Amino acid sequence: MLVRAGGASAGEVGIATGGGSGHLPLFLGYVGPGLATSVAVGNVFSAQSSDAALAAIRAADAGRGVLVLIGNYTGDRLNFELARDLADAEGRDTRLVLFADDVLSAPPERSADRRGVAGVVFAYKCAGAAAAAGASLDEVAAVAERVAARTRTAGVGLSPTVLPTTGRPTFQLADDEMEIGIGIHGEPGVRRGTLQSADAVADTLLDAVTAELDLAPGARVALLVNGLGATSAEELYVLTGRLHSRLDRSGVVVHRTLVGEFATSMEMAGASVSVLHLDDELGTLLDAPCQSPFLPGSLR
Amino acid sequence: MTDVPTIAGWLALACERWAAARDELTELDAAAGDGDLGVTVAAGATGVAAALAGLPADVTLPDLVRCAGAAFARGNPSSFAALTGAGLLAAAKYLDTADSDCREAVAGALDAAADRIAERGRAAVGERTVLDALVPSVTALRSAPPGRAAALTAMVAAARVGVAATSEMPAVRGRAAWVGERSAGIPDAGATAYLRLLEALASVAQA
Incomplete structure (x- = not known):
């Protein structure tokens, strides 16, 4: 787990992300001011653990909630969803946005099965800018959803x-x-x-x-x-x-x-x-x- | 109603026995998936037994289940571990508000677990997953004669029938789906894992 230098910024919605290793600069490289707040990584091409995901959510939480912004891969999703359950039991407010931009990984009628690839960088950038400008968790999540849809x-x-x-x-x-x-x-x-x-x-x-x-x-x-x-x-x-x-x-x-x-x-x-x-x-x-x-x- | 520390003791002992299914589950999973289910169950079960041993004597049933779910998921970052953990957390949340003094509370908690696993895993009964053993075992629990031993016997029998039926089901979820017909004739590893847990639980809690 890696968090922005200085930790989550007070008053800002946090953005936690993660996934397997082997894709640098994704995911570690997009932690920074105006981008993601924290990241959990697994081994090469393997999902991050739910423990690391929970640690990333905690590290990103400065009191205004955390957007979990990840690619649409089963292992990544299941471990982050479990981490959200555990975070919920701690009283933390989280939202999940799955990025599934790879058009050639499934036809339009199965777009929920598509993989998330390089386009997620746009989502880090736009959602990160919204969070830095003081937007609420719902607003930051809506920006990420809109980037994903477009x-x-x-x-x-x-x-x-x-x-x-x-x-x-x-x-x-x-x-x-x-x-x-x-x-x-x-x-x-x-x-x-x-x-x-x-x-x-x-x-x-x-x-x-x-x-x-x-x-x-x-x-x-x-x-x-x-x-x-x-x-x-x-x-x-x-x-x-x-x-x-x-x-x-x-x-x-x-x-x-x-x-x-x-x-x-x-x-x-x-x-x-x-x-x-x-x-x-x-x-x-x-x-x-x-x-x-x-x-x-x-x-x- | 059995007291919570006794339940924790049963569960810990059952988990120790459950971990012994490692090689069988590895073999089943290697035939149809990527072969990591034995490791997942062994690591998760060992983790649950250790976590339960560390619980205070006055722990509530929902907190016990929550602890078991988090510990199982922590064993390794596989999909089965995350789904089982999520199912147990959903069961714990159900028990938070249920009257845990009756059999229906246990059945309701297992329903909550099955619903969560279906939702997260985007799977339904009949798709060659753990649900094909779990869901019939809950039906059996509800219709079993009174008494703990009779309930566990009925659940084990129903899960065994469910596991056998997965041999002829096409895999549509998880890695087993990628290998298609390679899984024909072989029971699902996840459903078998649940059956082995029930058997272990029955052997320690029926007395």
């Missing part, structure tokens, strides 16, 4: 990661293949295909993401282009160039762009694209200052 992510894997516990790769791919819809633990995607150009990959991912976002001309978005661990910044910027030109062409305004490693899968090669459909309040919250070595001081 964010979609799609990813592609080019090479697997090797699990330290087994010494085996999480999946097998030929040199000239890619897995569309890969999860951040190497979960199978929707389709395995021949390696394509960066432009074609960018188009595939952007089409998957925008299909559910209803972006009319003039819509404002935040864009996050995430490397999965072994993909160079140069390649990510090539993808970003194509994404910008596609969005420009459809009249969508890109308010902020983040390019780099935000939610990785150790040494997996590949990338994901997240789009947050902003409204006025989310745009303001996204621009508010925050402090973390893994995010610009503010996203400006």
Whole structure:
């Protein structure tokens, strides 16, 4: 369990998060002023314990309640829900928001089964800014819910990661293949295909993401282009160039762009694209200052 | 009504015996899931026995159940541990306001546990989970002849039938769902774990 330097800020709603290791900077890297308050981590690709989750909730509680903001994974959820039961018995007020932004992990009619991936960074940023501005627990939770409802992510894997516990790769791919819809633990995607150009990959991912976002001309978005661990910044910027030109062409305004490693899968090669459909309040919250070595001081 | 320290003693002793099911549960779970259920039950049961030993003599029944739930979950961070812990915490909350002097209070507490496990695990009866042994055992408890021994005998018998039925159920929840047909013909490890606990409890509390 790790908590913000100086602990939870008096008068602020706390934000507790967590999950398995192997995804740095997720989850530890998003603890800081204007972001999450505390974090509980488990072993590589394994849920955090309920004890660690309860410790994170306690550490985040400065008297105005705690938002538990986590990705939608069964073990992570069950252990945090149990920790919420125990926190409830201690008289603490908590809310749970599950982030499930990976569009390719389940079809729309099963969206509650989707995995949470890199898009959660937008939720830390916006909910953290709301908490820092003094919003109530219900308001902070509502911001996180709105970011979750308006964010979609799609990813592609080019090479697997090797699990330290087994010494085996999480999946097998030929040199000239890619897995569309890969999860951040190497979960199978929707389709395995021949390696394509960066432009074609960018188009595939952007089409998957925008299909559910209803972006009319003039819509404002935040864009996050995430490397999965072994993909160079140069390649990510090539993808970003194509994404910008596609969005420009459809009249969508890109308010902020983040390019780099935000939610990785150790040494997996590949990338994901997240789009947050902003409204006025989310745009303001996204621009508010925050402090973390893994995010610009503010996203400006 | 049996006093609470006696119940704690039974439960602690039953947990020690329950932990001995480790290898059987590991084997069942390895056939259909990831094989960690034996470790989860052994660690949880040992943790519960130790936690119960540390309770004050004037502990209430809800607090005993709450202590057992937290201790079981602390054993290891698996889904089964978190679900069992959550179920016991729900049972304790039910007992906070129930009249614990009657059999219906115990049945109601087990109902509360089953409901919580179903909700958290997003599972229903017939989906090859612990619910397939737990839910029929509560029905049996309600219709059993008077007396503790008769109640426990009826619960064990119903759970045993429930466990046998899971062999032919397709897994739709948990890791067992990923391996699909590999689980056919093998009883569910979670349901079996509950049956072994009931058997242990019956052996120590029937006398």
